[in-house]
Structure formats: structure tokens, C-alpha cells
Amino acid sequence: MKGNGPAKGTTIQVSAFHYDFDPEDQPRELRKGGRCILFLRAARPKESPAWAIVNPWFGVQPASPFKARNLARLAADEAPAPKK
DSSP states (O other): OOOSSSOOOOOEEEEESSSOSSSGGGGGGGGGOOOOEEEEEEOOTOOOSEEEESOOTTEEEEEEHHHHHHHHHHHHHHHHOOOO
8 A cells, every 4th residue: 555544454444436326236346355456545534434435437446466566566666765
């Protein structure tokens, strides 16, 4: 995870609005036990849950080892240089 997010492996609550009207139309990634990559933003102060997806179309992506490796690489590339 990039930024000041929760530690890896911790469980967090996320507000994930999605444009599906019927439960059977909901992507399996959002169902209990589903695996996905979430693109999150911090919610407004005092809002619960503290995290929300960035937008309804892009915020939830199917889990993929390829995608996870590339996102980790991109985050490392953009990490600020250590202060001297």
C-alpha cells in the first residue's frame, strides 16, 4: 500500500459504491471472500469508514499477481528519496 494507510494484512472497512442495482449483478470481487485490488482515498475527517474507493468505475479491480507486481513497482518508483 502506498501512502499513510493501514499495515499490510490488517482488515479495514471501505465504502465501495458500485453502479450495480441487483446483488447478482455485483462483481464477485466485491462479494464475501472475493479478492480484488482497491484504489482508495482517505474519507473526510470523522467519516466512517475512514476509506473509500476513488470512484465507482475504477476503484475496484480484479485481483491479479501481474497487476499487483506492477503497482508495487510503480509505487516504489514514485517514492520520495530519503532525506539526508
